[in-house]
Amino acid sequence: MSKYQYVPEPALVKGDHDFSSLTRLITDINLRPTPKAWYLCMIVANALLFVMVAAIGYLIWEGTGIWGLNNPVGWGWAIINFVWWVGIGHAGTLISAILFLFRQDWRTAINRFAEAMTIFAVMCAGVFPAIHVGRIWVIYWVFPVPNSMAMWPNFNSPLLWDVFAVSTYFTVSLLFWYVGLVPDLATIRDRATDKIRKVAYGIFSLGWTGSNRHWWNYEKAYMILAGLATPLVLSVHTIVSFDFAVSMIPGWHTTIFPPYFVAGAIFSGFAMVLTLMIVARKIYGMKDIMTDDHMEKMNIVILVTGSMVGFAYMMEFFIAWYSGVEYEKAIFILRATGPYAWAYWAMMTCNVLSPQFFWSKKLRRSVGFTFFISIVVNIGMWFERFVITVTSLANDYLPSSWDYYSPTIWDVLTYVGTFGLFFTMFLLFLRFLPMVALAEIKAVIPLADPHNYDEETKEFEAPKVEVPKPQAEKV
Numbered sequence: 001m002s003k004y005q006y007v008p009e010p011a012l013v014k015g016d017h018d019f020s021s022l023t024r025l026i027t028d029i030n031l032r033p034t035p036k037a038w039y040l041c042m043i044v045a046n047a048l049l050f051v052m053v054a055a056i057g058y059l060i061w062e063g064t065g066i067w068g069l070n071n072p073v074g075w076g077w078a079i080i081n082f083v084w085w086v087g088i089g090h091a092g093t094l095i096s097a098i099l100f101l102f103r104q105d106w107r108t109a110i111n112r113f114a115e116a117m118t119i120f121a122v123m124c125a126g127v128f129p130a131i132h133v134g135r136i137w138v139i140y141w142v143f144p145v146p147n148s149m150a151m152w153p154n155f156n157s158p159l160l161w162d163v164f165a166v167s168t169y170f171t172v173s174l175l176f177w178y179v180g181l182v183p184d185l186a187t188i189r190d191r192a193t194d195k196i197r198k199v200a201y202g203i204f205s206l207g208w209t210g211s212n213r214h215w216w217n218y219e220k221a222y223m224i225l226a227g228l229a230t231p232l233v234l235s236v237h238t239i240v241s242f243d244f245a246v247s248m249i250p251g252w253h254t255t256i257f258p259p260y261f262v263a264g265a266i267f268s269g270f271a272m273v274l275t276l277m278i279v280a281r282k283i284y285g286m287k288d289i290m291t292d293d294h295m296e297k298m299n300i301v302i303l304v305t306g307s308m309v310g311f312a313y314m315m316e317f318f319i320a321w322y323s324g325v326e327y328e329k330a331i332f333i334l335r336a337t338g339p340y341a342w343a344y345w346a347m348m349t350c351n352v353l354s355p356q357f358f359w360s361k362k363l364r365r366s367v368g369f370t371f372f373i374s375i376v377v378n379i380g381m382w383f384e385r386f387v388i389t390v391t392s393l394a395n396d397y398l399p400s401s402w403d404y405y406s407p408t409i410w411d412v413l414t415y416v417g418t419f420g421l422f423f424t425m426f427l428l429f430l431r432f433l434p435m436v437a438l439a440e441i442k443a444v445i446p447l448a449d450p451h452n453y454d455e456e457t458k459e460f461e462a463p464k465v466e467v468p469k470p471q472a473e474k475v
Contacts, residue, residue: 012106012444015288019442022289026438027188029284030431031197037283038431045423052417055410056131064134066410073393073405078132079243080385081415084268085125086166086240087261087381090233091269092118093173096180097229100222106297108440109289113280114273115177116433120425121272122170124418129162131414158242165239169232176225182208182218183439237265244388250331251392254319260312264381267305267351270298271377276426278371280435289436292365299364302377306355309384313352327397335391339404343383344391350380 013022059066069076092114099107130139142153142163153160186208189201208214241261244252274295281290320328335344354376358364390405429435442448 010291010293011446012109012291012293013289013441014291017288017445018447019445022442022445023187023191023438025285025289026434026436026441027184027191030188030434031191031193034431038427042424042427045420045427048417048420049424050417050420051413052127052420055413055417056127059131059410059414060136064132066408068405068407068411070403070405072396072401072403073390075389075393076405077407077411077415078128080382080389081418082125082128082132083240083243083261083385083389084382085121085128085418087237087265087268088272088378089118089121089125089169089173089269090237090262090265091273092116092121093169093176093229093233094266094269095273096176097226098233100226101230105444106294108437108444109291109294110273110277110298111440112177112180112433112437113277113435114269115173115180116426116429116435117269117273117276118173119170119177120422120429122166122173123425124422126166126170127414127418127421129159158239158246161239161242165232165236169236172225172229172232176222176229179218179221179225180437180440181433182206183210184434184437186210187438188434234262237261244392249392249396250325250327251316251320251335251388254316256312256315256319260309263305263308263312264351264384267302267309267355268378268381270301270305271374271381274298274302274370274374275378278367278374280430284430284435286436289441292367295367295370296361296364299358299370299373302373303355303358306351306377310352313348331392331395334395335387338391338395340387340391340394343387347380347383347387350376351384354380 017025067076067078095107095114096111096118100111130136133139133142141151142160144153153163182205185201185205189198189205192198192201238258238261241257245254245257247253277290278295281287317332320332323329335341354373357369357373363369394405395402
């Protein structure tokens with residue numbers, strides 16, 4: 001055999017699936033009776049959601065004094081959790097928009113999943129800045145709304161940039177997600193047997209008939225929204241990083257923050273998609289669509305972005321030393337050896353060491369190990385936000401004002417409660433909407449390419465590649 005022998009890519013959909021079997025596999029989840037396990041999960045999620053509502057209600061009643069904020073740590077868990085949730089949402093747009101523009105067909109198995117995660121993660125993120133203002137009933141002041149008092153937001157504040165960046169990101173992501181859903185909603189409408197489902201899915205499928213004109217308009221709209229969403233992936237977390245980078249606090253005033261934050265967001269977002277995907281494919285029997293090959297590709301992305309984050313950690317130390325600024329050098333030494341060293345080394349272990357196991361192909365394809373690492377990465381990324389925020393604020397330029405920050409039970413309950421919001425929305429998504437982009441997954445199976453598919457042998461004929469003949473060795 002020559003070394004130039006063509007090796008075809010593994011099939012994106014395993015098993016002997018055709019268009020009909022894929023339609024049944026995906027849409028039956030929405031059409032069959034609700035399983036009891038779904039109700040049990042919903043009860044747990046709603047209980048957590050109630051915890052969040054109760055914690056916010058008490059916060060509005062008592063004020064932000066119930067949190068563990070002190071002087072000088074004026075930002076605590078609220079900003080940590082905001083940045084963490086925004087980062088979680090990044091992988092959704094990356095998978096759905098950027099991989100779509102690069103024509104990466106493997107995204108079709110997970111893009112719907114990831115887009116839904118983006119929407120719900122941004123909703124959770126939006127809770128924290130809204131309640132952090134204290135007087136939540138005047139939160140509309142952050143928007144430039146004309147008013148009789150002639151009051152305008154401070155356009156020089158990076159916190160106001162967050163308002164525009166996150167709201168734009170949420171709007172475009174929601175539109176992108178909904179447009180992608182339209183053909184699949186029409187499929188469920190056509191397969192539904194009861195009137196309520198027919199009417200409901202009929203309304204949201206916007207009269208889709210699958211005509212050539214509808215497909216033409218759909219593909220144009222999808223392409224435009226992908227083009228709009230792509231720069232937002234980079235811009236949103238860049239602007240979030242400006243919350244820190246434009247200030248003069250030691251440890252924050254650095255130009256590495258924008259790429260460092262974007263890489264970290266993709267790192268944590270892919271980990272969260274893996275966590276949810278592994279559970280969902282097990283419960284709903286989606287192993288033929290969400291295959292080990294998909295998991296391996298995502299683990300490679302985690303390995304690359306995790307290495308980028310580790311490189312950024314080292315560069316922070318180098319920049320602090322090379323700048324010659326005593327305060328910068330002191331804060332990074334304090335991070336590694338000071339009172340928050342436990343958080344720093346937890347961050348380093350979870351974010352730098354744990355992804356390195358994915359150099360092994362066997363571990364990249366191990367479902368149990370991948371699930372474990374995906375959770376470890378998300379814990380590590382939360383600690384990263386904690387280290388950046390708290391260590392710098394607690395140890396600013398004036399040692400006499402230094403103080404140790406500890407969260408209260410209300411900080412913890414509010415954060416845990418946002419998981420209730422996230423999982424409630426996600427369970428509703430799994431129950432009522434197709435979790436896989438049905439129209440797109442059909443386009444990547446061999447049947448969708450009739451020129452290269454042999455109906456008799458049921459085999460996909462790979463493009464022919466000219467293989468050079470081996471030359472006889474000279475004696």
